[in-house]
């Protein structure tokens with residue numbers, strides 16, 4: 516049977532309230548939500564709805580979450596795939612799968628297509644990579660550009676793509692009418708970390724009066740994904756110690772554990 520190319524979700528429950536912080540990015544994608552909800556309103560004077568936007572920022576900062584929230588807010592289907600999946604695919608099918616994806620999204624438009632790790636497929640053409648599948652990658656990239664250029668003004672599909680390496684992307688991707696908008700999704704500051712903690716603490720049984728400012732202060736450099744991890748880990752640590760509520764010490768232990776993990780990861784890279 517054919518390996519699955521992309522994932523399709525028609526009833527996305529995630530909305531902006533699930534995305535903590537990122538006020539600027541949310542404001543920018545709010546416009547995309549408006550376009551998707553009411554495309555005719557925007558095209559009536561001859562304007563063209565943007566086809567794509569690039570979400571740029573470090574890993575785990577909420578790019579996928581934000582893209583899903585756009586679909587959830589606009590109540591449109593969410594088609595997603597990862598650029599790295601393309602690169603691993605059998606030779607000769609990348610381009611045809613891109614075609615399939617766009618056809619399905621167009622059939623269900625208005626819709627969002629989300630491409631995670633677009634740098635895997637969208638690196639500047641003509642540069643070597645080590646997987647030896649450069650032609651295949653370039654064919655896939657070319658097909659992606661062709662599809663985006665081929666959208667008529669009445670195709671209400673918006674392509675969001677995420678990367679943490681905007682610098683390596685082929686400039687052709689950023690040309691007008693393609694991913695001509697860049698939206699920055701940065702690591703959270705202390706105030707944003709507090710908001711992210713609030714989101715991820717909500718489902719936990721915790722002691723009364725837990726000091727969330729303190730937790731935000733203890734986690735400089737943490738991404739949203741790291742904070743989600745801390746909250747989950749703290750709940751597991753508390754449970755292991757037969758507690759009935761997660762307390763401050765459990766969070767500190769969880770932070771230590773995550774910091775340890777991050778240090779190990781960095782050691783492998785450098």
Ligand code: ATP
Pocket residue numbers: 533534535536537573574575576577578579580581631677679711714738739740741743
């Ligand atoms: P990557 O570049 O690694 O794909 P990403 O930027 O797409 O990462 P997400 O996959 O969206 O990051 O984030 C992973 C998880 O971290 C989310 O599902 C969520 O639980 C949590 N998270 C990240 N950022 C936020 C945020 N701003 N608010 C709330 N939760 C967040």
